Amino acid sequence: MTETNFKTELDADGILSVVWDMPGRSMNVLSADAILELSGLVDRVIAEEAVKGVVISSGKKAFSGGADLTMLEGIGRLYAREKAQNGEAAAAGVVFEESRKLSQLYRRIETSGKPWAIALHGVCLGGAFELALACHWRVAANDASTRVGLPEVKVGLFPGAGGTTRVARMLPPQDALQMLMKGEQIRPDKARGMRLVDEVAPKDEIVDRAKAWLKGTPKAVKPWDEKGFKLPGGPVWSKPGFMTFPPANAIYRRETQDNYPAIRAMLQVVFDGLQLPMDLALTVESRHFAKVLRSPEAAAMIRTLFVSMQELNKGARRPAGVPEAAIRKVGIVGAGFMGAGVGYVSAQAGLEVVLVDRDQEAADKGKEFARKLISDQVAKGRATGADRDALLGRITATPDYAALSDCDLVIEAVFEDPKVKAEVIAKVEAVLKDGATFASNTSTLPISGLAKASKRPEHFVGIHFFSPVEKMLLVEVIEGEQTGDRALAAALDYVRAIKKTPIVVKDSRGFFANRCVIAYMLEGHLLLTEGVPAAMVENVAKQAGMPVGPLSLNDEVALDLGLKIVNATKAQLGPDAVNPAQEKLLRTLVETEGRLGRKNRKGFYDYPEGGKKSLWPGLADLQETKLDPEALDVTEIRHRLLVTQALEAARTVEEGVITDVREADVGAILGFGFAPFTGGPLSWIDGMGPKAFVALAEGLAAKHGPRFAPNALLKDLAAKDDTFYGRFAPTKAPAEAA
Numbered sequence: 001m002t003e004t005n006f007k008t009e010l011d012a013d014g015i016l017s018v019v020w021d022m023p024g025r026s027m028n029v030l031s032a033d034a035i036l037e038l039s040g041l042v043d044r045v046i047a048e049e050a051v052k053g054v055v056i057s058s059g060k061k062a063f064s065g066g067a068d069l070t071m072l073e074g075i076g077r078l079y080a081r082e083k084a085q086n087g088e089a090a091a092a093g094v095v096f097e098e099s100r101k102l103s104q105l106y107r108r109i110e111t112s113g114k115p116w117a118i119a120l121h122g123v124c125l126g127g128a129f130e131l132a133l134a135c136h137w138r139v140a141a142n143d144a145s146t147r148v149g150l151p152e153v154k155v156g157l158f159p160g161a162g163g164t165t166r167v168a169r170m171l172p173p174q175d176a177l178q179m180l181m182k183g184e185q186i187r188p189d190k191a192r193g194m195r196l197v198d199e200v201a202p203k204d205e206i207v208d209r210a211k212a213w214l215k216g217t218p219k220a221v222k223p224w225d226e227k228g229f230k231l232p233g234g235p236v237w238s239k240p241g242f243m244t245f246p247p248a249n250a251i252y253r254r255e256t257q258d259n260y261p262a263i264r265a266m267l268q269v270v271f272d273g274l275q276l277p278m279d280l281a282l283t284v285e286s287r288h289f290a291k292v293l294r295s296p297e298a299a300a301m302i303r304t305l306f307v308s309m310q311e312l313n314k315g316a317r318r319p320a321g322v323p324e325a326a327i328r329k330v331g332i333v334g335a336g337f338m339g340a341g342v343g344y345v346s347a348q349a350g351l352e353v354v355l356v357d358r359d360q361e362a363a364d365k366g367k368e369f370a371r372k373l374i375s376d377q378v379a380k381g382r383a384t385g386a387d388r389d390a391l392l393g394r395i396t397a398t399p400d401y402a403a404l405s406d407c408d409l410v411i412e413a414v415f416e417d418p419k420v421k422a423e424v425i426a427k428v429e430a431v432l433k434d435g436a437t438f439a440s441n442t443s444t445l446p447i448s449g450l451a452k453a454s455k456r457p458e459h460f461v462g463i464h465f466f467s468p469v470e471k472m473l474l475v476e477v478i479e480g481e482q483t484g485d486r487a488l489a490a491a492l493d494y495v496r497a498i499k500k501t502p503i504v505v506k507d508s509r510g511f512f513a514n515r516c517v518i519a520y521m522l523e524g525h526l527l528l529t530e531g532v533p534a535a536m537v538e539n540v541a542k543q544a545g546m547p548v549g550p551l552s553l554n555d556e557v558a559l560d561l562g563l564k565i566v567n568a569t570k571a572q573l574g575p576d577a578v579n580p581a582q583e584k585l586l587r588t589l590v591e592t593e594g595r596l597g598r599k600n601r602k603g604f605y606d607y608p609e610g611g612k613k614s615l616w617p618g619l620a621d622l623q624e625t626k627l628d629p630e631a632l633d634v635t636e637i638r639h640r641l642l643v644t645q646a647l648e649a650a651r652t653v654e655e656g657v658i659t660d661v662r663e664a665d666v667g668a669i670l671g672f673g674f675a676p677f678t679g680g681p682l683s684w685i686d687g688m689g690p691k692a693f694v695a696l697a698e699g700l701a702a703k704h705g706p707r708f709a710p711n712a713l714l715k716d717l718a719a720k721d722d723t724f725y726g727r728f729a730p731t732k733a734p735a736e737a738a
Ligand code: NAD
Pocket: 333, 334, 335, 336, 337, 338, 339, 356, 357, 358, 362, 412, 413, 414, 415, 416, 417, 420, 423, 424, 441, 442, 443, 444, 464, 465, 466, 467
């Protein structure tokens, strides 16, 4: 048998070492050929008398990120083809057989009669961790980069290669459900505590530990394959079972609003599987997995949250032929709310940081913010004291612009005032070295306008962060009219270095994400002024799949900022550019009631000290009409809240603000949480078909006004039965592991 992906060596004790090390890839991935080779290897282990036990490890920096999700996307295409040729039932059968192959392979490992140990270091996720769970013994490295977990739910799937069924038999059901529903990456010591791994050891000892286990008295039979096996949490039909499954259902509904078929299926698999013998339980898991794999939610989430995101992270939008910008030192001018966050994430990524503000005290305040964040990490055991000292050692806080002279990139995050920014640009350029990039973090001022203050506009670019910087994964990179390829590439290389996802946006008012967010908040305000109860506005938004309601979101952003934007829009575009009902609402809240949002504990919600927020009862008094909630059309409200955002996203494509459809979808989910199960606003439109979307929008426009009128691009797609991803098919970059 040729060994391409797995290198084997049999030692004198009959231990077969299997080192997974795929050629030409930085990460091991369960691709079709890797699975085939592993299958051949299992046959060999079973057949060869000389092999007494197996230890699997990885030859790469990490174990494996899991299955090649593009392969699973291929199963979706197979289904469509089979369905067209042989009908629904036959197609479903083919998908079932295809999608259970990995599960069957892992079961063969588990029941091979020979002990399999696995030594894990770096990430071991998804299908790779399901392999580990099928082995009889697991050891994980105790270093900072090692993580295990089953993150399938994050891309609209659930662990379908036996992972769901095994975890449910290894942990008490509450813990199993929590782990499976959250899809978190788990640190080695926690995994050991949960008994997901048997031992934790220094990285250079893990293979030896596995061998030592094999040379002892290894057991090659799993507890559930032995007579008298008892589930760790007791039977399903028991008091503890009753205390687990009905609440689990309720938690599922609360957390997902029943928008995620994969999670619902997973609950079913656990509940049914625990009442069945192992092989039957695995078949039930495979049946549900095959069905979920065919769901539009899985297809949309895999495409946006795995394939597209990975392509963007790998520099899909980077201008070709520009050498990688070696960004080692970053200057940040304005160490306030945003600048301090940017300084922290940059230092966290190992870059040298210079934080400049108007005086030493203000600059120090920015550094203090980093101290607080990293100290919190230390307190939680996620970083060491040495990590903290090293990170703080990388940050220099000073009022002296001369300290920026050897920076590769300088980002300004000073007040949102063109005059202040122009002064800062001049002061920075006076000291900046040749070829360095200057970036502005402005959220409302056009980059091309700011670049007029620059003597080197080809090196001027927008790098727009979202708050809180340390949590938000999206960064908009804004191309001004004169931004050159080198500056664009440098911005993208920097975003990659700090491990965030960039989207490239053409210069325009509000760029991309904020435009959609503003449309969403406007709809929330209008629903309220029309007389829809505030609680209903918020709850229906969550049912639609948004992480927070529009009123709650506005409180986070600040109501006075909302009013400021309304005022600025009116000043720049005329009185017709703002909605009078919204203006009145915001003016009353801010100017009459002094309600500014979360920042002064009074917005659409009240924020009592130490207590839970609740909607401000006074909102009802601001409503001139009060509609009967029982008589309201919930579906229509849901549509209004999503359609308004999707229309705005479609406008950005028509205007050329967004030039790559992947970026609209990834940007919308990472930037403002647009209903992730849809795969993003453009995927949502494509999913229902532009024709249906145009009809939906036109219906809303007739009833609620021209803000719902579909643009020419949408109408053209509808007329030609085309889609966004059909017409603007992005160039594919090779994708790796999940
Ligand atoms: P902030 O008021 O918290 O911070 C601004 C900082 O700039 C202050 O520390 C101030 O002392 C400093 N500063 C002002 N003039 C300076 C000068 N001449 N030289 C050096 N330092 C100077 O404001 P912020 O919320 O951090 O916003 C900063 C920028 O980031 C703005 O352009 C804003 O539009 C943008 N932005 C803000 C958010 C947000 O959510 N707050 C999000 C994205 C982008």
